[in-house]
Amino acid sequence: MVRTRPLKVALLGCGVVGSQVARLMTAHAGDLAARIGAPVELAGVAVRRLGRARGDVDPALVTTDAESLVTRGDIDVVVELIGGIEPARSLINAAFESGASVVTANKALLAGDGPALQAAAEKHAADLYFEASVAGAIPLLRPLRESLAGDKVDRVLGIVNGTTNFILDRMESSGASYGEALDEATALGYAEADPTADVEGFDAAAKAAILAGIAFHTRVRLDDVHREGITEITAADIAGARQMGHAVKLLAICERAEDGRSVTARVHPAMIPLSHPLASVREAYNAVFVEAEAAGRLMFYGQGAGGAPTASAVLGDLVAACRNRLTGGLGPRESAYAQLPVSPMGEVTTRYHVSLDVVDKPGVLAQCAAVFADHGVSIDTVRQTGKGNKGGKVGKGGNVGNDGQEGRGGEAKLVVVTHRAPDAALGATVEALRSLDTVHGVASTMRVEGE
Amino acid sequence: MVRTRPLKVALLGCGVVGSQVARLMTAHAGDLAARIGAPVELAGVAVRRLGRARGDVDPALVTTDAESLVTRGDIDVVVELIGGIEPARSLINAAFESGASVVTANKALLAGDGPALQAAAEKHAADLYFEASVAGAIPLLRPLRESLAGDKVDRVLGIVNGTTNFILDRMESSGASYGEALDEATALGYAEADPTADVEGFDAAAKAAILAGIAFHTRVRLDDVHREGITEITAADIAGARQMGHAVKLLAICERAEDGRSVTARVHPAMIPLSHPLASVREAYNAVFVEAEAAGRLMFYGQGAGGAPTASAVLGDLVAACRNRLTGGLGPRESAYAQLPVSPMGEVTTRYHVSLDVVDKPGVLAQCAAVFADHGVSIDTVRQTGKGNKGGKVGKGGNVGNDGQEGRGGEAKLVVVTHRAPDAALGATVEALRSLDTVHGVASTMRVEGE
Numbered sequence: 067m068v069r070t071r072p073l074k075v076a077l078l079g080c081g082v083v084g085s086q087v088a089r090l091m092t093a094h095a096g097d098l099a100a101r102i103g104a105p106v107e108l109a110g111v112a113v114r115r116l117g118r119a120r121g122d123v124d125p126a127l128v129t130t131d132a133e134s135l136v137t138r139g140d141i142d143v144v145v146e147l148i149g150g151i152e153p154a155r156s157l158i159n160a161a162f163e164s165g166a167s168v169v170t171a172n173k174a175l176l177a178g179d180g181p182a183l184q185a186a187a188e189k190h191a192a193d194l195y196f197e198a199s200v201a202g203a204i205p206l207l208r209p210l211r212e213s214l215a216g217d218k219v220d221r222v223l224g225i226v227n228g229t230t231n232f233i234l235d236r237m238e239s240s241g242a243s244y245g246e247a248l249d250e251a252t253a254l255g256y257a258e259a260d261p262t263a264d265v266e267g268f269d270a271a272a273k274a275a276i277l278a279g280i281a282f283h284t285r286v287r288l289d290d291v292h293r294e295g296i297t298e299i300t301a302a303d304i305a306g307a308r309q310m311g312h313a314v315k316l317l318a319i320c321e322r323a324e325d326g327r328s329v330t331a332r333v334h335p336a337m338i339p340l341s342h343p344l345a346s347v348r349e350a351y352n353a354v355f356v357e358a359e360a361a362g363r364l365m366f367y368g369q370g371a372g373g374a375p376t377a378s379a380v381l382g383d384l385v386a387a388c389r390n391r392l393t394g395g396l397g398p399r400e401s402a403y404a405q406l407p408v409s410p411m412g413e414v415t416t417r418y419h420v421s422l423d424v425v426d427k428p429g430v431l432a433q434c435a436a437v438f439a440d441h442g443v444s445i446d447t448v449r450q451t452g453k454g455n456k457g458g459k460v461g462k463g464g465n466v467g468n469d470g471q472e473g474r475g476g477e478a479k480l481v482v483v484t485h486r487a488p489d490a491a492l493g494a495t496v497e498a499l500r501s502l503d504t505v506h507g508v509a510s511t512m513r514v515e516g517e
Numbered sequence: 518m519v520r521t522r523p524l525k526v527a528l529l530g531c532g533v534v535g536s537q538v539a540r541l542m543t544a545h546a547g548d549l550a551a552r553i554g555a556p557v558e559l560a561g562v563a564v565r566r567l568g569r570a571r572g573d574v575d576p577a578l579v580t581t582d583a584e585s586l587v588t589r590g591d592i593d594v595v596v597e598l599i600g601g602i603e604p605a606r607s608l609i610n611a612a613f614e615s616g617a618s619v620v621t622a623n624k625a626l627l628a629g630d631g632p633a634l635q636a637a638a639e640k641h642a643a644d645l646y647f648e649a650s651v652a653g654a655i656p657l658l659r660p661l662r663e664s665l666a667g668d669k670v671d672r673v674l675g676i677v678n679g680t681t682n683f684i685l686d687r688m689e690s691s692g693a694s695y696g697e698a699l700d701e702a703t704a705l706g707y708a709e710a711d712p713t714a715d716v717e718g719f720d721a722a723a724k725a726a727i728l729a730g731i732a733f734h735t736r737v738r739l740d741d742v743h744r745e746g747i748t749e750i751t752a753a754d755i756a757g758a759r760q761m762g763h764a765v766k767l768l769a770i771c772e773r774a775e776d777g778r779s780v781t782a783r784v785h786p787a788m789i790p791l792s793h794p795l796a797s798v799r800e801a802y803n804a805v806f807v808e809a810e811a812a813g814r815l816m817f818y819g820q821g822a823g824g825a826p827t828a829s830a831v832l833g834d835l836v837a838a839c840r841n842r843l844t845g846g847l848g849p850r851e852s853a854y855a856q857l858p859v860s861p862m863g864e865v866t867t868r869y870h871v872s873l874d875v876v877d878k879p880g881v882l883a884q885c886a887a888v889f890a891d892h893g894v895s896i897d898t899v900r901q902t903g904k905g906n907k908g909g910k911v912g913k914g915g916n917v918g919n920d921g922q923e924g925r926g927g928e929a930k931l932v933v934v935t936h937r938a939p940d941a942a943l944g945a946t947v948e949a950l951r952s953l954d955t956v957h958g959v960a961s962t963m964r965v966e967g968e
Contacts, residue, residue, distance in 0.1 A: 090811055094669065100854040101666050101734070197664060203812035205656070207666030213648060213656030215552050216832020218545065283552070343797075343818070360541055360829035361654035364819035367794070368812065379666020403551040485794035509938020 072107040073388045076135045076166070078157055079147035080113050080128070083171060083198070084119040086377035087145060087384075092122055094236035100380075102388045110135040132157055137164045143387045145380060146170040155179055162190040167391065169383040170378055177272035177288045180279065183399035191395045193390055200273045201226050201352045203375030204368040205382070209400045210280045210356065217358040219281040222320040223516065224354030225347050227275045228370040229264035230296050230316040232256045232350040234335075237304050238313060243322035243412045244299055256350050258494070266295035270318045270333040278320035278331040281356075283404040286320075286331050292411035294334035303510050306421060306481070312337035313345040317515060321414070328409045337419055338516035345516075412490030417517075419483050420496060421509040426452055427477035434480060437502070441495040444485040451479040477506065483514060522833045523558035524839045527586045527617070528609055530598035531579070533563050534622060534649070536572040537557035537828035538596060538835075543573055549832075553839045556632035561586040583608055588615045594838045596831060597621040606630055613641040618842065620834040622649035622827055628723035628739045630731065635851035644841055644848045646834035651724045652677050652803045655819040656833070661731045661807065662849045665682030668809040670732040673771040674967065675805030677724040678796050679821040680715035681747050681767040683707045683801040685786075688755050689764060695750055708803050717746035721784040729771035729782040732807075734855040737771075737782050743862035754961050757872060757932070763788035764796040768966060772865070779860045788870055788968035796967075863941030868897070868965040871947060872933050874957040877903055881955045885931060886955065890959040892946040895936040928957065934965060 075091070077084055091098065091108055099105040111123050112132035120128060129135055136144055136157050144161035148154045154175050161168050168187065170176070176183070176199050187194035197207045201224070203373055210219065225231050234245040251257035263269045268298065273293040278286040296316050303331045307314050315338055320342060338345050343365055347353045352370030357363050369375040390396055423429045431450060438445050484492060499505050526542070528535055542549065542559055550556040562574050562585035571579060576589065580586055583604065587595055588611050595612035597619060599605045605626050612619050621627070627634070627650050638645035648658045652675070656945050661670065662827055676682050680702055687698040699716065702708035714720045722742040729737040753950050758765050766789055771782045789796050794816055798804045803821030820826035875881045882901060889896050935943060950956050 086811070090667065094667070096735075097669070097855075098667060101852055203809075204815060205660035208664050209656035209660060212837055213659050213833040214829065215836035216541065216545070216546070217829040283548075343794075345792075358654075358829060360537070360821045360825040360832070362823075362826050364817075365657060366815075366817060368815035373811075374811040375813050378665065378668040379810060381811070382664040383667035386663055389849070390846065393847050395841065396844050398840070401552055404548075470798060 073102065073142040074107050074109040074140055075384065076109055076141045076144045077111045077146060078132050078136070078154075079146070079149070080111050080120050080123060080299070081147065082373040083376045083380065084147040085110070087125070087380050088123045089121055090377055090381055094196060098385065102385055103197070103392050104388070106384070106388060109141060113259070133160060135217040136166070137364045141166045142391050143167045143169060143384060145384060146172060147380070148172070149174070150188045151175055151178065155183075157467045158183060159186055162192050163512040165190065165192065167193035167195075167387040169195045169380055170389055171380060173198065173199040173269065173272040173276060177275040180276065181285055181400060181402070186446045188399055191396065193387045195387055195397060196276075197383050197489040198376050198379035200276050201366070202368070202370040202372065203378045204352055204354065204366050204370065206354055206366050206381070207276070207280060209366065210277070211401070214356070214358055214361060217360045219356060219358045220322045221357040222277050222281050222354060223344070223357075224277075224318050225315055225344055225352050226318045226354065226370060227264055227270040227316060228350030228352055229261065230270070231255045231347060231352070233265070234296060234299065234304070234314055234316065235348050237299070237301055241301055241305070242300050244297065253478060265297050265421045267293045267316065267333045270316060274320055274331045274333050277318065278329060279402065281320055282322060282329045282406055283401045284329060284406040284408070286329070286408055290331060290408040292332035292334065292500060293301070296335050299335055300510070303512065306510065307512070308336045310337070310419070311340050312400045312514070313340055315344060317344075319515065322411065324491070328407045330409050330411070330414045332411055332414060333502065334513060336515040338514075342516040367377040412488060412493070415486040416489045416492065417484050417486055417514040418492045418496070419481070419512045419514050420499070422480040422482070422499060423509055424478050424480050425504045425506070426476040427504070430478070433501060433502060433504060434482070438484065438495055439496045441498065443487045443491055443495050446483045446485050449452070449481040451481075452476070479509070523556040524553065524593040524842060525560040525591055526835065527560055527592045527595045528562045528594060528598070529583050529587070529605075530572060530600070531562050531571050532598070534827045534831065535598040535825040536561070536574070538598070538831050539574045540572055541828055541832055547850050548578055549836065553836055554843050555839070557835070557839060560592060578874070580859065584611060585910070587617070588610045592616060592617045593616045593842050594620060594835060594881070595621060598831070599623070600625070602626055603627065606634070609634060610637055613637045613643050616641065616643065618644035618838040620646045620831055620838055622647065622714045622831060624650040624720065624723040624727060628726040630853060631727065632736055632853070639850055642847065644838045646838055646848060647727075648834050648899060649827050649830035651727050652805060652817070653821040653823065654820070655803055655805065655817050655827045656830070657805055657817050658727070659733060660817065661728070665807070665812060667808055668811045670807060670809045671727050672808040673732050673769070673805060674795070674808075675728075675769050676766055676795055676803050677769045677805065677821060678715055678721040678767060679710065679801030679803055680708045681721070682798060684716070685747060685750065685755070685765055685767065686799050688750070688752055689759070692752055692756070695748065696751050700923060716748050718744045718767065718784045721767060725769040725771055725782045725784050728769065729780060730853065732771055733780045733857055734852045735780060735857040735859070737780070737859055741782060741859040743783035743785065746787050746820045750786055750845060751961070754963065757961065758788045758870075758963070761788070761870070762791050763965070764791055765963070766798070768795075770966065775859065779858045781860050781862070781865045783862055783865060785964060787964045787966040789965075793967040809966040863939060866937040866941045867936055867940050867943065868935050868968075869943045869947070870932070870963045870965050871950070872960040873931040873933070873950060875929050876955045876957070877927040877932050878955070881929070884932065884953060884955060885933070885950060888931070888934065888949045891944055892942045894942055894946050894948065895939040897934045898937050900932040902932075903927070930960070
């Protein structure tokens with residue numbers, strides 16, 4: 067049943083992932099041929115500079131002229147693993163124009179130019195697959211696009227950046243500072259020399275844009291995604307969260323509004339209960355929760371990065387693209403018919419955990435509570451600790467005005483957890499608290515999710 | 518882009534899942550049309566008896582003549598939710614002969630007649646999708662068949678039966694007996710009036726056959742799957758496991774032998790460490806671990822049964838089958854090229870946890886240890902408890918012969934955990950222990966997995 071003429075694959079980029087793709091294509095050639103129905107041949111490998119060792123890749127296949135490789139006319143599938151915008155975008159477009167299908171792991175390009183690339187694929191009746199662009203080895207986009215195609219996704223909540231999860235996990239488990247944990251991540255190869263894209267949340271934001279677009283059948287641009295990184299998270303934040311029974315994670319959150327008329331996408335650190343499955347995702351692992359109307363809660367867990375895991379996702383897409391070349395089928399197209407507006411962060415309803423350094427005298431709690439009330443923010447719990455006190459007291463809901471038992475003079479700490487309120491109202495509340503004479507400072511503010 | 522002529526769907530069976538499929542097809546008609554590229558119409562619903570309320574289904578669509586519905590000639594996709602072998606099998610074959618594609622949740626039929634049904638689909642250039650047959654709402658078969666199509670799956674380890682997980686979870690959390698937990702499961706609708714298929718492991722075994730077939734590209738028949746149920750699990754087994762830091766779960770395990778030349782599939786209760794993610798799968802939830810060469814460890818988690826969750830999986834398949842009708846594509850075919858032999862249970866290497874009631878006198882431990890050694894089974898840990906002692910002592914590996922400190926007379930308990938050995942050797946060891954004069958009885962034997 068295996069035809070003789072092989073399908074030809076051009077590999078663009080032969081770094082950590084590309085070299086694994088080349089290796090697995092050779093190691094599993096027989097299996098791939100049987101699963102596809104035809105042998106698959108690596109027809110060429112484009113690299114930036116010649117001369118470096120490329121694992122098992124036949125040197126005769128290596129070229130620095132990616133464009134000639136892509137446009138030579140006999141390529142069935144182009145695997146783009148260069149990353150970044152250019153020349154990746156031009157090469158992908160050239161591939162479509164030359165009649166090839168494309169498999170890519172390029173999240174930045176997808177988040178920025180996804181619609182244009184999908185239109186180009188459609189125009190040339192080619193496939194564009196990009197499973198590896200989000201959460202590495204974890205099958206996530208295919209389940210969202212295909213398995214849940216008859217369901218209504220309400221929420222996607224996930225850890226989609228392994229570097230930041232590694233750093234936060236280290237801070238939690240060893241009490242290390244952010245800087246120490248980053249150094250460890252760098253030493254172990256989990257963080258790049260310039261870690262900005264990871265620690266500032268750009269990488270996760272690109273993934274959130276891709277996930278939200280697929281989940282809600284709506285175009286979501288990178289600019290639509292609210293983004294905060296983890297560089298200001300302190301060991302004290304994490305210890306404080308732990309004391310409240312929570313872990314701190316950098317989350318990508320895509321939500322449909324309750325009325326169903328708009329969606330939001332955001333990336334920021336958040337506290338989640340230790341009982342939530344995402345709280346126990348360790349090291350550089352990724353995990354994504356999906357909540358759908360009929361399916362309920364689903365979770366997908368696995369390695370979000372690394373050469374071999376990412377190559378696994380690339381090869382799955384490669385098999386799909388090759389099968390389609392043989393059968394004349396086509397993979398799923400862009401689905402953006404819903405065209406829901408993407409609301410700004412201020413309109414998202416969230417919960418805040420606010421830690422305040424306040425003057426330790428009667429009336430301060432009442433004064434702070436009034437600020438919350440003035441902004442329409444309802445308080446869930448408040449915990450008050452006098453300077454040097456290890457204990458404190460916790461009030462639920464309406465009891466917060468009863469602060470006749472406060473100490474006098476010195477400094478105290480107020481830790482407030484709110485009910486859900488628009489993020490803008492919560493932000494304005496914190497600003498107003500900051501301006502009170504009795505508030506020395508806002509020690510930390512963090513959103514609370516997953517409850 | 519939505520064409521006018523609708524795709525026609527025949528629904529066979531309108532019970533818990535079927536009525537949800539009908540409801541969602543109506544509620545999400547607009548979304549389904551946009552995602553497929555054409556409207557989808559419920560053309561008929563076949564039921565066993567007329568007269569019962571069928572939710573929102575138009576009574577004019579309901580018929581007891583399934584065969585006429587399937588063969589009327591204009592049906593694009595038949596959704597088979599009758600279950601069991603006949604008439605489901607004949608109706609599916611009739612659907613293919615009439616040119617329709619088929620979506621089914623029928624695990625018993627797939628595990629028994631999968632190859633013949635797949636051949637019929639292939640012959641008629643139709644699709645056969647069956648995501649809902651394993652682990653309900655969890656996208657599992659599509660990721661295995663497609664996302665991991667370029668990888669080598671080495672192991673699938675999962676909780677795939679919600680009823681038994683509910684019962685074991687209740688026994689663990691409340692200390693209930695098996696009978697009490699089963700009664701609760703029945704009262705809450707998690708167990709059927711005749712729970713045999715679930716509690717004896719038949720349901721999980723059918724799913725294991727399907728999973729192993731897909732994972733290893735090899736035909737695995739239901740008869741190839743070793744099967745043990747949970748009816749003999751006692752509260753004491755679960756308490757003993759907990760004391761060792763383990764939970765008891767009914768697992769479906771599909772493994773490739775270390776030399777890669779054979780595979781195995783089995784369903785039985787097993788102890789897994791509390792730190793393993795499967796140990797914290799509660800209530801009737803399902804979760805499946807997949808270990809692949811390149812992807813590493815993946816986990817899929819969600820609801821394994823229930824009307825709406827199972828309907829979500831059915832609708833995902835329905836969308837795929839409909840898209841293929843429009844584009845002329847075809848879903849993945851049966852892939853059984855590897856043709857690996859399926860080894861019997863005796864050749865699987867497992868670890869045993871054996872609890873023995875023994876005479877409390879010197880030499881007994883040495884005598885028992887000799888029986889293990891005689892069968893080529895290496896001991897990992899041994900724990901010895903004198904009658905009435907709460908404590909005990911633990912020896913690692915070679916120390917087990919040093920039993921001069923044993924008490925004299927009365928009864929003691931020996932708990933042994935072995936290293937990996939062929940299951941047949943472990944079974945023979947237990948039989949030999951049972952025949953020793955100094956062994957009053959084998960209190961329990963359970964395999965240990967997930968370490």
